[in-house]
Amino acid sequence: MLHVEGGLVGGMIYLDNAETTRVDPEVVEVMRLYMLEKYGVPIGEFGSTMEEESSEVLEGAREVIARRINAGPGEIVFTSGGTESNALAIKGVAHSKRHEGTKVVASKIEHLSVLDTLRGLGQGGFDTLLLDVDGEGFVDLEGVRRSVDGARLVSVQHANQEIGTLQDLKAIGEVCEEKDVLFHCDAVQSFTKEPIDVEKMGIHLLSVSSHLIHGPKGVGALFVRKGVHPEPLLLGDDREFGLRAGTPNIPGIAGFAKAVDLVNAETVERMRGLRDQAIDLLLEIEDSKLNGPRGERRLCNNVNVTFRYVEGEAVLMHADLEGLVINTGSACYSERLEVSHVIRAIGGTHEEAHGSIRLSPSKWTTGGEIVSASEILDRVVEKLRKVSPLARARRVST
């Protein structure tokens, strides 16, 4: 058995749960069962005992996911994760509605799996439009109203992956209904952590994922409202209501459902407390700034702070060497060497984007770990500022 104490695994303080999470041992137990014993897959209506066992867990999981968002089990399509769900929703709807119109709209701060999909559609002759956000990352509703005329699909996320902004989905849903446009929401970051009601919010498609809630990687789902028919990406059989061919990942799906069951109001409240503690401690560091909103309009486990005069990869690297795992919007840390598009979209300078640091606690994070993390960051930022010409220029001018 792995030794676990708080969120500490292998001596590291892990505060990168918006990137991925450690799988809950209870989830692993469920998955073991469906890998080692009940390893069949559903085939047809009259299956063997093993097929029926797998069919049962698959349909049960559909219900678990559906209940969380007030959908019907017949509206849940399992996928390989958030990226595939986003692609199926956006590409699928765009292509199926092509004869009606080619306009597709998304916000500027969407996950790259949405933005790159839109870029691909643009290259394929679609008319794509990106919506501005304000200084805290909120989509301007009037802007949505003005720009969605004639669009087939609007894609706006629930919680932002970097700065935790929670969009007002109900308000966006109302505009979409008024303009008769399908509304897709990427809820990968917020699923189970913040309330979602696809009925009340007027959502037609919603992407969710397993690995950010202590479930396995490689599993996700797309809610597809009855009557909406995206074109499938994968063909070969009629599984998942004809929307996603391929042998279903039964152990993954069983683990996903278990992970959903394990998230409750108490774990969410805990994360909220840790978030606010971290924000307060980090803002005590000189020349720091919170990115994104505070309070109820911020995802329960997102903290994002910019430390001026220092570059994020260097902060990350020092922190890592001290046993703290975090993330940054700095270009130097990204594979493409591109600076955070989110910080730039909320009006941040390049320097503010390079110096942005994200901490995302989990249900296992302790208050002590948050204190240690802020102490490490305080030290690291001070060390880097000592050698930064920008910090010196500021000292001289003040």
Place this chain on the structure above:
Amino acid sequence: MSFSMARRFGYTDLVIEHFRNPRNIGEMEDADVTAKVGSVACGDLIKLYVKIDDDTKKIEDISFESYGCAANIATSSMMTELVKGKTIEEARRVTYKTIAEALGGLPKVKVHCSVLSRQSLDAAFMKWEARKGLREVDERFVRRILRGVLDPIEGVDIISAKMVEGIRVADGKIEIQLSLEEGTELAKDIEEDIKDAFEGIPLALDVQHRKGTSTG
């Protein structure tokens, strides 16, 4: 710590060692020449301080300040170690490859950090020679200094990015014509970086942009 430090983040132990304990770091108040290359917008900036003996042209002392990633800090640290005590002529033979090799190699995406640290050295030498009257401040000089100014969008120097449309040096004045639209964030950032790059050169500097094309 129990885990291996080898190749973390794709860096060698030596890169990490120089990153954690950079040599020759900090401001030097009595430097003979300074050079600032890179840009805040790129997240990659080096300020170099050098003391050079007038007669022997030996690098008596060298230090740097950094705003940048681990590779930026480590390559600058190694570069200063490699050239300290050498003459300008000897130091010029230290290439960006020499620096990267001395660190046991760099991840492909970080090789530009080595290039930038080498560029800071080149800029410092050129500026020192210009100030000592050993080098004429001409168009070629200006062009080479501009190699240390980066385009934050492409991540390459502004000469390679074809942002420089014209250079004129006459009557104690350096004129640089850029292809950027006046008043934009990019134009302001780059003008600021150019001014920093020419700091210490006793000529007036005039950076011009294209007049705005947008209406209102």
